[in-house]
Amino acid sequence: MRITRAQRNAVAEKITSLERAFYGRGPRNVKVSVSDDDPISLVVLSVDSLTVADAVLSERGHLDAVIRHHDALHEATKQDFLDAIEQIVGSPVSAYLSQVHPNTGYAVRVFVFSADGDFDQAD
Helix, strand or coil: CCCCHHHHHHHHHHHHHHHHHHHCCCCCEEEEEECCCCCEEEEEEEECCCCHHHHHHHHCCCHHHHHHHHHHHHHHHHHHHHHHHHHHHCCCCCEEEEEECCCCCCEEEEEEECCCCCCCCCC
16 A cells, blocks of 8 residues: 555645534644555644634633544544545545644644554444
């Protein structure tokens, strides 16, 4: 499996679009990087991804609230992001991780593709 530059660009555009739709604003910038070895990881870094409410909470020391908010959003929208990435890449995602840094507004999403299959499926 190989993820092309065109696919990486499509991923960046789609992540921006989904974040805009779900969070009310998109990130200032999105960077996509890919590893070449199995398991292949597609890492998406969203820069300046905090909402206005998140920024207020962060500035006033409520960092846990920002993390809880994004954890809930990530869980609620997980399938939307998985479907989009799988459609662009043309392969099923084996594992998905996401997190936000409440001070900087950096958000990271990691999509793992492995010949071993879906790590989230119970045996």
